[in-house]
Amino acid sequence: MLVFSQLLNGLQYGVLLFLLAAGLTLVFGIMSFVNLAHGALYMMGAYFAALTFKHTESLTLAFAAAVFGSILLGIVLERLAVSKLYSRDHLDHVLVTFGLVLFFNEVVQILWGTQPYFLPVPSWLDSTISIFGVTYPAYRFAIIVVGLLVAVGAHALIHRTRLGMLIRAGSVNPRMVGALGVNIKFLNALLFALGAGLAGLAGVMASPILAIQSGMGDHVLITTLVVIVIGGIGSVSGAFYAALIVGVVDTMGRAFLPLIFRGFMERDLANAAGPAVASMLIYVLMAVVLAMRPHGLFAPNRG
Incomplete structure (x- = not known):
């Protein structure tokens, strides 16, 4: 029962990572x-x-504000800063966007202070459900469902629509697509806004279970980058599978490594060493994947 419960926690963490990784892999891998x-x-x-x-x-308005506010912010950022960097090298991208990270972290502290905010769980999800005899919080299960729906929607968008066809074609040969009359600048802006909206959705879905505070996105961004590297840069389906793998590996490691270490070391030392080793597991996993498949487990076919 404990193993199954932690597996569900790993899946829930994984789909949250996917909501971030899906938007990031669109921007990073395709653009x-x-x-x-x-x-x-x-x-x-x-x-x-x-x-x-x-x-x-109103939690309904709060969720809407998170998604549409992030989309609007993404449009503004793309218009004012990002669009001017497309032709520059990746080092310029890193420097400018890292500066934006520092800017937003300081802005939220100036405007709203350093005390964390909290968002309550919706009342209709503030309960538990039984999954194969295991009691599990309904809201955490709802996160899993939302992540799966986003995964299906993203796959359909990329592989079943004309917009998806243009996105895939633009990622391979943007000049040729532009020569055919497609507005590449608008397509890039749309992708960036979509990625921002998915990031906002991940933020609001995580809010009832995490503290809302300055810098809360810094650590999860690192994990998200690990996800898209493992899955294959530019692959939305790869990001989904890799996010689930990373979520389960990280959660299982944190839950069971301390118990394993107690078999041959003192309890206090095991409790300290377990989470420390668990935090390294996803990076070890990334190193192994890159050694065996340098382009990731599910790298998109560019041919």
Whole structure:
């Protein structure tokens, strides 16, 4: 029962990572733009939700504000800064977007202070459900469902629509697509806004179970980058499978490594060493994947 419960926790963490990784892999893999500010968009989505709820006490409006506020912020950033960097090298992308991370972290501290905000769980999900005899929080299960729906929607968008066809073609040969009359600048702006919206959705979905505070997107961005490297840069389906793998590996490691270490070391030392070793597992996994498949487990076919 404990193993199954932790497996569900790993899946829940994995789909949250996927919500971030899906948007980031669209921007990074398809547009070839390194967007370190993606974690800041995740943070801003959470803040948009918390502030909207504070003034309206409506969770529906809070969730809408997170998604559409992040999309609007993404459009503004793309228009003012990102669009001017597409022709520059990746180092310029890193420097500018890292500067945006520092900017947004300072802005939220200046405007809303350093005290964390919290968003309540929706009342209709503030309960537990039984899954194969295991009691599990309904809201965490809802996160899994939302992540699966986003995965299906993203796959359908990329592989079953004309827009998806243009996105895939533009990622291979943007000049040729532009020569055929497609507005590549608009397509890039749309992709960036879509990625921002998914980051905002991840932020608001995580808000009832995590503290909303400055810098909350920094650590999760690193894990998200690990996900897209393992899955294959530019592959949305790869990001989904890799996010589930990383989520389960990280959660299982943190839950069971301390128990394993207690078999041959003192309890206090095992409790300290277990989480430390668990935090390294996903990086070891990434190293193994890169050694065996340098382009990732599910790298898209560019041929």
